[in-house]
Amino acid sequence: MPHLLVAVIVGLAVCQLGLLLTTLYLHRAVTHRAVSLAPGFAFVLRVLVWLVTGIKPREWAAVHRRHHAYTDVPGDPHSPILDGYWKVQLFNAVLYRRAAHDPETLRKYSRDIKVDKWDRALFDHGFLGLAVGGAILWLALGWRLALAAAGVHVVSYLVLNAAINAIGHRFGKRPFPGFATNNQWLALLTWGEGFHSNHHAAPTSARLSFRRGQLDPGWWVVQLCQRLHWLQVRHDGIHFTRAAQAALERQTGAHLPGAAAPAAGKPSPDVPAGEGTVPEEVLSRVLGVPAGEERLPETPPTEDRKPQLV
Numbered sequence: 001m002p003h004l005l006v007a008v009i010v011g012l013a014v015c016q017l018g019l020l021l022t023t024l025y026l027h028r029a030v031t032h033r034a035v036s037l038a039p040g041f042a043f044v045l046r047v048l049v050w051l052v053t054g055i056k057p058r059e060w061a062a063v064h065r066r067h068h069a070y071t072d073v074p075g076d077p078h079s080p081i082l083d084g085y086w087k088v089q090l091f092n093a094v095l096y097r098r099a100a101h102d103p104e105t106l107r108k109y110s111r112d113i114k115v116d117k118w119d120r121a122l123f124d125h126g127f128l129g130l131a132v133g134g135a136i137l138w139l140a141l142g143w144r145l146a147l148a149a150a151g152v153h154v155v156s157y158l159v160l161n162a163a164i165n166a167i168g169h170r171f172g173k174r175p176f177p178g179f180a181t182n183n184q185w186l187a188l189l190t191w192g193e194g195f196h197s198n199h200h201a202a203p204t205s206a207r208l209s210f211r212r213g214q215l216d217p218g219w220w221v222v223q224l225c226q227r228l229h230w231l232q233v234r235h236d237g238i239h240f241t242r243a244a245q246a247a248l249e250r251q252t253g254a255h256l257p258g259a260a261a262p263a264a265g266k267p268s269p270d271v272p273a274g275e276g277t278v279p280e281e282v283l284s285r286v287l288g289v290p291a292g293e294e295r296l297p298e299t300p301p302t303e304d305r306k307p308q309l310v
């Protein structure tokens with residue numbers, strides 16, 4: 001039993017490493033360019049993603065960008081609003097794989113991510129990466145415990161990744177327009193990814209926590225890496241989408257200083273509003289309201305939204 005406990009702990013630790021790599025490298029860096037990585041650090045993260053998850057970064061970026069372009073309307077690759085909570089929670093990996101293997105999705109949403117010699121030699125072979133990662137566990141633990149640790153890692157990683165999409169669009173607080181939600185408990189398990197409403201309101205923000213009391217562990221890692229000069233954060237402030245900006249302005253009753261004016265019509269909630277940002281003190285005042293009263297006027301997505309590349 002003590003040996004089995006070691007395998008469980010190792011499996012959970014590897015899962016958390018995979019989730020950290022997902023939010024830091026795949027999500028905040030590659031997909032949304034919220035941070036720019038030093039070349040050497042980027043390569044290390046790329047290798048670790050290959051070993052721990054077997055994911056191809058350009059496929060992950062393409063699927064996620066498509067999710068932002070068609071959030072909870074037909075075309076969204078994994079919407080619990082359209083497909084139901086349990087289908088996304090249980091079969092998120094299948095839905096992801098279907099979208100990742102769609103040539104049009106890759107052509108349209110990852111055309112800026114070029115294939116290089118390392119992709120051709122190693123990183124495009126996801127199962128090889130997982131096999132090498134499994135071999136490292138085997139050498140460290142022996143084959144029985146390595147198999148148990150790998151099983152814990154795979155199951156917990158898939159469950160938590162699915163929860164970000166499934167729970168993150170069905171259950172929790174909705175301070176911004178749309179169906180995406182915030183869940184602090186999920187954010188603590190996924191390095192900040194549980195703040196899904198925040199993320200859809202400001203997809204190019206490296207920080208997913210917007211108000212006092214919200215804890216985004218991934219942002220702490222970003223800050224540490226920035227101090228070590230391993231990365232640079234793209235924006236000093238928080239750049240909201242037009243829909244989120246409009247909701248904030250409806251609550252304050254005035255155009256927020258330093259922010260871009262929202263466009264006319266019905267833009268996608270996930271289209272950045274421009275280069276303006278909301279000052280921290282204004283944001284704190286707007287969102288720093290008592291629990292249960294922080295929901296802004298909600299404008300659920302409609303089918304006539306035009307897809308946008310974020």
